[in-house]
Amino acid sequence: xxxxxxxxxxxxxxxxxxxxxxxxxxxxxxxxxxxxxxxxxxxxxxxxxxxxxxxxxxxxxxxxxxxxxxxxxxxxxxxxxxxxxxxxxxxxxxxxxxxxxxxxxxxxxxxxxxxxxxxxxxxxxxxxxxxxxxxxxxxxxxxxxxxxxxxxxxxxxxxxxxxxxxxxxxxxxxxxxxxxxxxxxxxxxxxxxxxxxxxxxxxxxxxxxxxxxxxxxxxxxxxxxxxxxxxxxxxxxxxxxxxxxxxxxxxxxxxxxxxxxxxxxxxxxxxxxxxxxxxxxxxxxxxxxxxxxxxxxxxxxxxxxxxxxxxxxxxxxxxxxxxxxxxxxxxxxxxxxxxxxxxxxxxxx
Amino acid sequence: xxxxxxxxxxxxxxxxxxxxxxxxxxxxxxxxxxxxxxxxxxxxxxxxxxxxxxxxxxxxxxxxxxxxxxxxxxxxxxxxxxxxxxxxxxxxxxxxxxxxxxxxxxxxxxxxxxxxxxxxxxxxxxxxxxxxxxxxxxxxxxxxxxxxxxxxxxxxxxxxxxxxxxxxxxxxxxxxxxxxxxxxxxxxxxxxxxxxxxxxxxxxxxxxxxxxxxxxxxxxxxxxx
Ligand SMILES: [Zn+2]
Numbered sequence: 147x148x149x150x151x152x153x154x155x156x157x158x159x160x161x162x163x164x165x166x167x168x169x170x171x172x173x174x175x176x177x178x179x180x181x182x183x184x185x186x187x188x189x190x191x192x193x194x195x196x197x198x199x200x201x202x203x204x205x206x207x208x209x210x211x212x213x214x215x216x217x218x219x220x221x222x223x224x225x226x227x228x229x230x231x232x233x234x235x236x237x238x239x240x241x242x243x244x245x246x247x248x249x250x251x252x253x254x255x256x257x258x259x260x261x262x263x264x265x266x267x268x269x270x271x272x273x274x275x276x277x278x279x280x281x282x283x284x285x286x287x288x289x290x291x292x293x294x295x296x297x298x299x300x301x302x303x304x305x306x307x308x309x310x311x312x313x314x315x316x317x318x319x320x321x322x323x324x325x326x327x328x329x330x331x332x333x334x335x336x337x338x339x340x341x342x343x344x345x346x347x348x349x350x351x352x353x354x355x356x357x358x359x360x361x362x363x364x365x366x367x368x369x370x371x372x373x374x375x376x377x378x379x380x381x382x383x384x385x386x387x388x389x390x391x392x393x394x395x396x397x398x399x400x401x402x403x404x405x406x407x408x409x410x411x412x413x414x415x416x417x418x419x420x421x422x423x424x425x426x427x428x429x430x431x432x433x434x435x436x437x438x439x440x441x442x443x444x445x446x447x448x449x450x451x452x453x454x455x456x457x458x459x460x461x462x463x464x465x466x467x468x469x470x471x472x473x474x475x476x477x478x479x480x481x482x483x484x485x486x487x488x489x490x491x492x493x494x495x
Numbered sequence: 496x497x498x499x500x501x502x503x504x505x506x507x508x509x510x511x512x513x514x515x516x517x518x519x520x521x522x523x524x525x526x527x528x529x530x531x532x533x534x535x536x537x538x539x540x541x542x543x544x545x546x547x548x549x550x551x552x553x554x555x556x557x558x559x560x561x562x563x564x565x566x567x568x569x570x571x572x573x574x575x576x577x578x579x580x581x582x583x584x585x586x587x588x589x590x591x592x593x594x595x596x597x598x599x600x601x602x603x604x605x606x607x608x609x610x611x612x613x614x615x616x617x618x619x620x621x622x623x624x625x626x627x628x629x630x631x632x633x634x635x636x637x638x639x640x641x642x643x644x645x646x647x648x649x650x651x652x653x654x655x656x657x658x659x660x661x662x663x664x665x666x667x668x669x670x671x672x673x674x675x676x677x678x679x680x681x682x683x684x685x686x687x688x689x690x691x692x693x694x695x696x697x698x699x700x701x702x703x704x705x706x707x708x709x710x711x712x713x714x715x716x717x718x719x720x
Contacts, residue, residue, distance in 0.1 A: 195569065195708035202573045202702070206584050220585055236570045239536040243574040244581045246540035251554045251585035481541045 152224040152471035155212065155248070156464025157205075159241030160233025160261045161288060162186055162197045164204040167461025168216035169468050174271045176215035177454070177461040180204035187328045191318065192287075194234045201240040209248070212460065220252040225477065227467025230258030230495050231488025233288070238484035246480055255477035257467045258495040260488055261458075263302055265424035266295055267469050268462035272451040277420045280449075281305075283409040285433070286425035286458070287314030287329065290405075292363045292412055293490065295422075298466075299473035301491045305412055306363025309352070313401055313427045316367040320374050320397050324390050334394045335430050341395030343432075348400040349373050353407070363408055370400055402433040406440050413446050422449045424462075429453035470494055496558035497524075498691060499546075499582070500680040503539060503575025504567025504595035505612050505658060506532035510542040511680035512550050515559075516692050523681045525549035530677070535571035539578055559588050561687045563595035563678050565703040566620040566633050567612065576700045589697035591687040596633050596657075598678025600624035601686060603656045609669055611641060611659030619659035619667075620705065623652065635705040638663035 151171030158165035162183055168176040182200035186192045228245030231238055249256035266282045282293040290308035321330025351366030374397050381388050413421055421441055434450050441448045482495045496516055502509040511526035525546040529538050562579035565572045583590045599610045605626050611619040614635050621641045622632025631645045642649045652669045664671040
């Protein structure tokens with residue numbers, strides 16, 4: 147079916163959120179989510195089996211909630227979209243299994259889509275059609291990537307990625323070090339508001355000239371994480387109090403500095419004037435303000451969706467599905483596999 | 496009534512369309528089984544489409560879904576259960592849960608029978624049946640321990656069936672038969688037939704995991720320097 151404003155239900159289970167969204171073209175109709183984050187908190191990270199069990203329990207009720215919120219039925223839909231990868235294999239399989247069953251039972255086309263491309267597509271729900279080409283910076287607990295998007299329906303071109311920890315992982319680890327809880331992003335953001343971002347000069351990974359030659363658009367956060375741990379431990383050994391707000395602010399400044407500097411550099415290198423930022427870390431207040439500030443100096447427009455749409459959700463999957471339906475892309479076969487390492491060059495299976 | 500039967504608790508990915516009723520008639524009209532421990536996510540839905548096509552029916556013609564709820568290795572088991580739940584919910588039809596081991600025990604034959612399926616990690620999911628009716632289990636244990644933990648003397652078990660029994664025939668301590676190897680769709684439908692025909696309320700498809708998730712709470716943080 148050809149339509150400019152396809153009605154699509156999206157299912158997302160790549161990590162610990164069971165997300166189900168409904169969109170009509172660029173309009174968000176519903177964004178239902180069930181999170182198992184509290185069950186993971188005591189482990190200090192996402193436990194795949196715990197996440198998969200929670201997805202199975204939450205799936206049907208969350209689909210119900212999304213359809214009710216949107217005021218539509220499965221029969222009304224133009225397509226069903228689901229995250230096929232990348233993500234936790236067992237968690238992805240619950241969403242993919244459910245999506246296939248809904249598609250089969252309701253007789254609807256199925257789109258198995260790329261989670262990272264969905265993080266880009268979700269911005270259309272906030273700011274309308276995406277200007278192409280665009281540069282996208284995706285940062286979360288699972289990914290830190292810089293992408294060039296010429297035609298979202300065809301695939302995206304990876305320019306760089308983290309060579310060790312994801313940015314969100316560094317937030318989680320530093321939050322744990324400072325006893326701020328899990329996930330680490332929001333409490334570090336809060337603590338940093340009362341701190342001095344210039345108090346401690348933490349390292350900026352892969353920004354030295356010799357690193358830039360080989361890793362111009364890549365990231366590294368493991369050295370930063372270790373530097374923060376060393377600094378805190380030295381204080382502890384000396385019996386001095388830890389200035390939590392200053393550590394949080396200085397750490398956050400180092401992460402945001404590298405991310406935004408490389409994203410702006412990518413825009414300038416390729417002569418592209420749109421930068422989209424997505425992923426859980428894009429909900430961080432400092433990356434939003436720093437990116438906007440730096441982009442303005444180079445006449446680059448920054449598009450960051452509202453924080454709720456930055457973290458994993460079903461609406462982003464539905465948004466990408468709607469984009470693919472509108473672009474008349476062929477649906478996925480019913481034997482589509484979940485692919486925990488789905489490459490960025492594949493937007494749909 | 497046309498009933499869809501699914502089982503994904505073993506490497507056998509099973510989908511069948513079964514006619515249930517009038518009592519006590521249970522007839523398997525079409526069945527697809529693929530033995531592949533890693534392909535549940537890919538193959539189950541196409542197999543459902545295939546068995547429906549085999550009998551010239553649409554999903555809307557189904558009146559109930561019966562699902563084997565394990566025990567079984569978690570990932571494949573969940574694919575079957577989420578598929579059954581989403582399908583039934585869309586069609587507005589009830590779901591009925593059957594222990595997957597019963598799909599073997601009910602058709603293994605008379606006497607005292609041990610049913611064991613592969614639980615990986617050198618363990619088996621198992622249960623004991625007396626003339627097709629489960630008397631012990633389901634449990635998960637090392638193959639050498641299975642009968643002993645029930646407190647039942649090993650020589651009171653006539654024979655064992657199931658892929659777990661075949662795999663560990665040398666240590667399981669009772670004679671092993673090759674058939675049945677995997678849960679039978681017809682048996683699962685038969686075990687749910689009374690509930691289906693009686694219009695029993697839809698049942699939650701709660702997986703029989705029998706194991707807690709592998710997860711350790713972090714101890715004291717390691718010092719890096
Ligand atoms: Zn994500």
